[in-house]
Amino acid sequence: QVTLRESGPALVKPTQTLTLTCTFSGFSLSTSGMCVSWIRQPPGKALEWLALIDWDDDKYYSTSLKTRLTISKDTSKNQVVLTMTNMDPVDTATYYCARMMVAAGSYNWFDPWGQGTLVTVSS
Amino acid sequence: EIVMTQSPATLSVSPGERATLSCRASQSVSSNLAWYQQKPGQAPRLLIYGASTRATGIPARFSGSGSGTEFTLTISSLQSEDFAVYYCQQYNNWPAYTFGQGTKLEIK
Numbered sequence: 169q170v171t172l173r174e175s176g177p178a179l180v181k182p183t184q185t186l187t188l189t190c191t192f193s194g195f196s197l198s199t200s201g202m203c204v205s206w207i208r209q210p211p212g213k214a215l216e217w218l219a220l221i222d223w224d225d226d227k228y229y230s231t232s233l234k235t236r237l238t239i240s241k242d243t244s245k246n247q248v249v250l251t252m253t254n255m256d257p258v259d260t261a262t263y264y265c266a267r268m269m270v271a272a273g274s275y276n277w278f279d280p281w282g283q284g285t286l287v288t289v290s291s
Numbered sequence: 292e293i294v295m296t297q298s299p300a301t302l303s304v305s306p307g308e309r310a311t312l313s314c315r316a317s318q319s320v321s322s323n324l325a326w327y328q329q330k331p332g333q334a335p336r337l338l339i340y341g342a343s344t345r346a347t348g349i350p351a352r353f354s355g356s357g358s359g360t361e362f363t364l365t366i367s368s369l370q371s372e373d374f375a376v377y378y379c380q381q382y383n384n385w386p387a388y389t390f391g392q393g394t395k396l397e398i399k
């Protein structure tokens with residue numbers, strides 16, 4: 169059974185750096201084709217893709233946020249870490265991590281997702 | 292960026308009836324489209340990928356169709372557990388993944 173769980177601070181101040189950890193089980197990020205992605209959802213709003221890291225340590229970022237994001241993995245711990253710098257109240261959202269499996273060379277859909285962690289940005 | 296537009300924003304349907312949700316892409320995404328269901332306080336759950344393939348464990352009452360820029364999610368006979376928000380997502384233009392703004396399916 170594949171599970172993912174996000175962890176990190178519930179509250180950060182504006183201008184601070186957010187660090188979130190996704191701890192997963194049921195698969196290995198050293199297995200060819202495996203990826204983990206981060207997606208966020210502001211309260212009452214739609215989903216926004218943020219970043220992805222694959223088994224080969226290739227990293228992809230949202231164009232609009234790439235200067236603020238860093239994604240990394242620790243295969244031995246089954247963890248993926250996302251950092252986001254210069255946090256602002258508009259970054260208040262539930263942050264999800266999700267698995268992706270590459271198929272036929274295509275980086276495609278997200279399944280399954282973690283339960284999400286709500287991060288509030290406020291002074 | 293490919294913009295995904297879902298309609299309607301809210302759909303009111305009675306249990307047992309059919310629900311039809313639409314998703315339009317601003318440019319062709321071929322069949323590279325997924326649908327997710329999200330219930331309050333829960334993470335999204337994958338329903339459909341490849342525009343029409345049901346994910347593992349998804350009931351047959353859920354079906355997807357379309358290609359190019361026009362897509363439809365149909366729920367043939369609504370059950371109480373189906374009332375939720377539904378999102379479409381394109382992955383044709385990866386890694387610039389984009390989601391629709393969602394359709395809320397509510398009980399009439």
